[in-house]
Amino acid sequence: MAIPVEAFFLTPDGEGTLQQQVRGMVMQGILSNLFPAGARLPSSRKLAEHLGTSRITVTLAYTDLVASDYLVSRGRSGYFVSESAPRKPEFQLPATSVATATDWSRAIGSRFSGSEIVTRPRNWRDYPYPFIYGQADARLFDHHNWRACALRALSPREFEATTLDQYDQDDPKLVDVVQRHILPRRGIRARPEQILITMGAQNALWMAAEILLTQRRVAVHENPCYPEQRKILERTRCTTVALDVDEGGLDPETLPDRVDVVFTTASHQCPTNVTMPVDRRRRLIELAARRGFVIVEDDYEFEIPDTAAPAPSLKAMDRGGAVVHVGSFSKSLFPGLRLGYLVADEAFIREARSLRALILRHPPGHIQRTAAYFLGLGHYDSQLNRMARAYRRRRAEMDAALRAHGLLHGPDHARGGSSFWIDAGEGVDTSALARNLLADGVVTEPGSVFFSDRPAGRRFFRLGYSSIDSGKIPEGIRRIAARLEQSGCTRP
Template identity: 60%
Template sequence: MAVAVETFFLDENYGGTLQKQLQEIVTSGILSGRFLPGERMPSSRKLAAHLGISRITVTLAYTELLSNDYLTALGRSGYFISETAPLPPRFEPSAQNGENQVDWSRALGQRFTTYSGVGRPLDWRNYKFPFIYGQTDASLFDHGNWRRCALQALGQRDFEALTADYYDQDDPKLIEYIVRHILPRRGITARPEQILVTMGAQNALWMAAQILLTQRRTAVIENPCYPELREILNQTRCNTLSIDVDIDGISPDAIPADADVVFTTASHHCPTNVTMPLDRRRALLNCAEKHDFVVVEDDYEFEMSFLKPAYPALKSLDHRGAVIYIGSFSKSLFPGLRLGYMVASETFIREARALRALLLRHPPGHIQRTAAYFLSLGYYDAQISRMSKIFAQRREVMFDAMQAAELHIAGQNSFGGSSFWMAAPTGVDTTQLSLDLRQDGVLIEPGAAFFHPHAVKANYYRLAYSSIPASRIAEGIEKIATAMRKTGYT
């Protein structure tokens, strides 16, 4: 028998090349059992004509499938499904297979699905006005050089970095670059033994909470704050105290004497964007010494200080080793990278290293080595410079548009960043407003999730300019203002 040419369809939304898509169609057909060993494939000419693609594309796909033993060639007879093609194991479905046999409401010891953070649709790129935070702008990312670094990391010379089980260690090239180039920009001096690579900042926050907190200890967080941090602390069952931030961030005077850990985003508060002045940073460290608590500093977006140079990190002022510093490449490169780092005393890092080894061993070696090349070859700094210039332009355009539309800015970073913290008139529910705006192609981030659950301020929201071109900003801002006027609260 022959595989009918009509069974082949191309997906216009497929993320790869036509050749790769065709290979995937054939391999999935074989692995699912739809294409059987010995069946004849359509000729390259016939399949190309059916799909409306070049014949060479089909020929290249067939050649690749031939080399991987999915197809076999029989002289002038054409291509056939290989008799030795890889096949998945087959099992008869069990009549008892199902979830109704277990009372999961009783069996589950903990629940994590109750949490809902700052939501955004997965297809956010299809919206014309995506004022959402932390996503990658494809026009700004240096894809070509990242690909070159990834290919270099796949080379024979880096075979050990690619394939080895580091167990609890990290890529020495990446650690060296962090020590010699990244940390000095924040005024931090550290040894390799004081650094741990993480799967992003959120993974670092989770490890810090697991190591430092118990049910009998007290954690202090900012209000509003990064929503996922509050949920991380809830899972530790520690006593959590939320302290409202002012125009200078969290106030040391409001921190109780029995605090064990204080979490702060001193350089760029999430989400208000305020920056803690140097004198308050010193006061916070003095308070930490007086009451003997540890400070966890999440120093996200420090690279985006395009308006004026950033203040030194809180960790750079720490002479007691009381600050655990968290940095991330996920915001400056792309969120899917999931690569960050922690800097702390050697004693803490040893515990964090052991915890990470139990959980996930280590971040993938290939990712670490690719990032190390991208950093050391200067591509990272070039990308940061390019992003800073574009963000500065977009920020100016957005600021002018919001002023013209009479939208109220509740907080903005005088150093740069990639977003504005906004306040709608009292009475406006920005969660509902965000749903209404989606119908008009506009995405905003409601602010409710950032606040303590018992003190939610429903009229706040965040507008970011990292994912939207400058040419669309003014029109999008006007749509927000129009929708807000329709609420009747303006």
């Protein structure tokens, strides 16, 4: 059987290079059983003329398909569909799906859905003024060197490091880079046995809560705080205490008499972005040593530029081993990377390693090795410098616009980070405000989800600037101010 040349056509919106599109058409025809085994493909010359492309493009596509065992070459006879090419499974599905008889309302023992989360439109990039927090700006990322590091990690020399099941172990190259290159920035000295690679900061926080908390223990968290942090603590069924933060973050003097674990974001408090002063850090560590509680330090956005020199991390100031340090590359590289780390005494890391192995063994080897090269070869430092320049411009632009419209008053206690925390004033429901602003092309994040008492947070909202061009900031802020004026709110 000869496959007619008319079976192939290019579409204007086809993805990839012409060679990739030709390859994809042949593969799809084989996988869908449209091209049977032994069928002869059109000659490279004839197909190239039909598609209006070069003959070498088709030849290279055919050659690649031979290497992948989709096609076989028979000298001057041409190219044929391989007898061992992958095939679509041949089985019959029922005409209509059978309704399940399972009563899932009774079968489900634990429920995880339904809780409030930070919401944003899935197509937020389509809006002209996306004040979205925590998303990457493709213009600031070093695509070329990340790709080069990924290819190096995929080389034959790295095959075992990136493909073998390492059970509960991490990539030693990445651990080494974190130990020698990342932690010293925070004043932390640690041995490899005190470091564990995680699937981001949230995964690290979950492991810390699972290891340290029981139903009989007391956990303190900040208010407002990272919403998922509060949900993680609730799942342990421990007693939780929410402490209000001020312009210095968590105040150690407000800790309850009984506490087993304190969760804090001292570098940049989430979501207010305020930084805990050094004297409070010392006091918190002193109380931990005296009273015997553990501090879980989420080193939230430490790498995002401050207007002042960064304060040492709690872990760097800790001499008694009471601090469990959580770090992440989500903001400095990109959130989809899902890569972070834990630093703590060996006794804690030993338990965390076993817990991680039980759930997911270890983060993907290829991702770890790629990150190790990117960090170790100096690309990470260049990335941070590029982000710092852009973020400083955006922060200054947003600060000026917010003040011009009366949305920011007095000193800015949040010296850095990648967002502003705004108090819209009495009587404002920022959830309704966010919905109305979508009609103006503006995306914001309402603040109630960050509070233990949801109504108390209705007047607050967060404006991120990691993904919006600085030139669009003034107009976006103007539109926010106009909507607030329409609501007749009382400014704080």
